[in-house]
Amino acid sequence: MSKTILVVDDSATMVMSLKASLEIAGFTVETAGDGVQAISKLKSGIKPDLILTDINMPNMGGIDFIRNARALPGMRFTPILALTTESQQAKRDEAKKLGATGWLVKPVGGADLIKVIKQVLPGA
C-alpha cells in the first residue's frame, strides 16, 4: 500500500506543486489549507505516514500545528517536515524543538523532495 503524506500549506499553488511531485513518486496525498484544517483531518482518522507543513499560514501557523499535532494520539513519531524559507532560521529552530523531524527550504524541487522523504520515511 502506498504511503500517505499530508501536505499543509495555505498556498494552493504550493500544494498543487507538492502534490504533483509526490503523486508521481507514488505517494497518496492528503492536503490541508492551514493548521486548523490539518488538525481536523488528523482527528477525522486520516493517519499520514509523513506530514509536510508550511510555517506561515493563517488561522493556525505551522509552529502551532506541529505542537498540536504532536499532542494527538498516535502522532508522537510521525515524521513532520517543515517547509521554510531561508529567512526563518529562528522559526526553524523553534519547529525543531517542538518536534519537527527536519526542514526543507522552499522552493522544493521534485527530486530533492523525494530524496529527503525517502530518508525520513523508511521503506518508502
Add this chain to the structure above:
Amino acid sequence: MNPLLDQFITEGRDILQTIGERLLQLEDTPDDSALMGELFRLVHTLKGNSGLFDLPEMTRVLHAAEDLMDAVRDGRRPFDRPVADRLLEAMDFVLALIDEIGDSAESAPPNTARHANDALELANALRSLLAAAQATTPTATETEPAPSPTPAAIPFESLPSRIQQELAQRLEAGEPLCWLTYEPEEECFFKGEDPFHQVLQLGEPYWRRVSSREDWAPLDELDAYRCILRFEAILNTPAEALHEHFRYIPEQVQIVPLQPPAPSIAPAPSSEPPPDAETAWSFNVVLEAQREILGLTDNPPWLSGRLRAVATTLEAAFASIGQAVDRDALQQALHSADASQSSQPLLHWLDEQQRLGDTQLPAAAPPPTTATAARPEAPEAEEPIKFGRRAEDRLAGHTLKVDQVKIDRLMNLIGEMVVTKNALPYLANRAEEVFGTRELAREIKAQYGIINRIAEEMQDAIMQIRMMPVSFVLQRFPRLVRDTARRLGKEVRLVMEGESTEADKNIIEALADPLVHIVRNSLDHGLESPAERRASGKPSEGRLTISARQESDRVVIEISDDGRGIDPERIRRKAYERGLIGEPELERLTDQEAINLVFAAGFSTAEQVSDLSGRGVGMDVVRNAIACVNGTVELHSQLGQGTRLQLSLPLSMAVTNVMIIESAGQRFGVPMDTVAETVRVARNDIRTIKRRLTTVLRGRLVPLVTLNDLLGLTIEQAPNGDDEFAVLVVRIGPDPLGIIVDDCRETIDIILKPLTGILAGLGGYAGSALLGDGSVLLVLNPRELL
C-alpha cells in the same frame, strides 16, 4: 497552459488584490499588527510560489518587499507613505508580470528578463527604505540581506605582473575580455545556491582567483554555513552572457567589459562614473593646494614626509576623477625630489600628468552598465514608475467561475420558455371558444399556472447567478481615489457604503466607466485644495461618499462630495458663451435646470483642462452610458456645500416589465420604469398654451404630446366612448410629460431583444419582444422619442 502555472496566476492575482486592499487599510490603521502579519504572510506566500517557476525578476522584487515587510512587522521601520507607495509599486510590477505570463499561451512562463532592470530598480528602492531604517536602528538581525558590493575599481595592481602584461596585449589585440567579481551572499547556502558551481559553469577563464572577504575565524568559531568568498575572474565571455548567467543574483556580481589600455599606461579602466562638475572642482582645488605646498620655501628644508603626503594625495586625486596614474613615474619623481631636496621633480610630474589628463579626460569611458543602479532617490520624491497597466485595470473578471456564455445560453433558453408558456392561455381560450371544451380549458389553465410558477422561479434562479455585488466595481476606488488625490495634492477620505448590494452583471459592468468619470470629476473639480477648504471653514480633508442601495427593483448609487458645489450662475454664463442656450433661456432657467446643463454635450466648466477628467465630455458620456442600460442620472448641488449625483439603474436587464398600449390600431410596449401613471383626460380639459397641448393634473401643468405625432402618423388619437383620451404620464427628466395614446392595456414581462438587421438603426424603439400569441411587440423608448 500548464495547470500549475494557471493556478499560480489565479492565486497570484487574488493575493495581489488582497495585498492592495490590506495596504490601503494599513494606511488608516498603521498599528494593526494582525493586518501587518497578514500582509507579510501574503507577500511571503507569493514569493514562495514565484520560486516554483523560472521568474527571477518577480522573485527578486517580492523578496525585497518581503524583507521590507519583515522589518516593518518587527518595528524596525515604521509603516509610512513611502513604504506603502513602494510596496504598491512593487505589486503593480508583479501584477504586470503575472498578466504578461497569463497572456502568453505557452506552457512554460515566458522569459521576463527584459524587466530585469525594472526589477532591480524596484528591489533597490525597497531595500533603500530598509537601509534607511537600519541606519537609525543598528540592531539589524541576521536575516538582513548582505549589502551589495560597492563597485570598486578593479584591482589590477594585485594581478601577477605576467598576467598584467599579457592582459594588456590581449586587449590590444582586440580580445573581448570581461572582468567579473562575484561576492556570494553570506546566506547563499541556505538558498540552494552553489557559488563554486556557478563559477565553474562559466568555463575556463583566462585568469581566476578565489579569496575571502574577511579574515577566516579560528577553526572552532568558524561558521561553515556562511559564505565569505570573493571570486574574481577575467573571462573571454561577452558581458551579456555573464549577466544572463548571473541573472538571479545581479546584485552580487560586478561585470566590467575591459577596454584596451591607453598607450604607456597600465590598464586601469575605472568603473567610477566620469567626473561631474563637483568632482572636477574639488579635484582642481586639491591640485592647487598641492602646488602651493610644493611651492613652500621654508626652513628646515624639505621634509620627506611632506613630499610623500603630497605624492599620495596627488595619486588619490587623480584616481578620484578616474584618470590612470603611472605609479612608477610618481615613485621616481618622489625619489628624486627626496634626493634633491627640491619639489621640482614632483611639480614636473604633476604638469606632465595634467597635460596627459587633458587629452584623456574627454575620452573617459562611459559608466559601465553593471549593478550600479542603486537609486539614491529620496523616498519622498513623487516620481511614479509606470508599468503599463495598473493594478485595478485587471482585477475584474475572476470571480465568475462559470463561462459566461453558458449562463447567457441559460438566460436565452429561459427567455424562450417564458414566451412559449405564454401561449398556453391563448390555447385555453381557443379550447373554450373554438372547440367548446370548457373542462379542457380549465385544465390547461391550471397546468399553465404550475409551469408559470416554475418558469418564474427558474428565471429568478438564473438571474441570481448573474447577480454581482457592487463592490466588484467599487473595489478599485480606494486606490484610484488615493492616487488621484495625491496627484492633485488634495486630501480626500473615501467612504463606501452598501458595497454588497447586488445587481445584474451587465448593469454592474456598465457602471464601471461612468463611475470612474464621476469620481474623477469629483476629485478634480468638486473637492477643493486643503488650503481652500480651510479658508472656507471646512476640514482640510475632503469627503467623498459612494453608497449603493436597493430601492424596489432598482439599484441606486449615490456619489456625493462636500466640495465647492456647482455654481448655477457660472454654468449659465458658460452655456451661453458656448452657444448651448440663448439669451431668453439665460434668464428663464432655474438653478436646477442650469445645473443639469453639465450633461449637455461638449460642456466643460473647468477653466483648465486637466488630464484627469478630460475636456468635459465626462458628464455627457456618463449620462449616455447610464441611459444605455435604462438608468437615470440626477444631479443635485448646493454651492459651497457639495455635489450629489444619483444613479438609478434597473436591478436586471434580462426581463423588462412593459405596459401594452394601443395607438393607430397597433400595439406597442412602453417600459414600466418610464411610466409614472396612466390617466384619462377629457377632451375639454386639454388646452393649448403657447401652441402646445397641456392639461392640469392635480394642480400641476402637464404638457401633452400625441403618440401618433411622435411616430410621424397623421391619424388623430381616438378617444373612448366618454370622449376621454388615455394619457401615459412619463417621467423623463425632472418634469412629467403626458403622451396621448388610444388605449392602455395590461403590463407584461417580456424578454427585450434589441432591434437587429435593417431595423438596427431605428431610433425611438428600445427593441422588440415575442408575445405569447406569437406576434411581435415593438417596445418604444420614450427617452429617444421625446
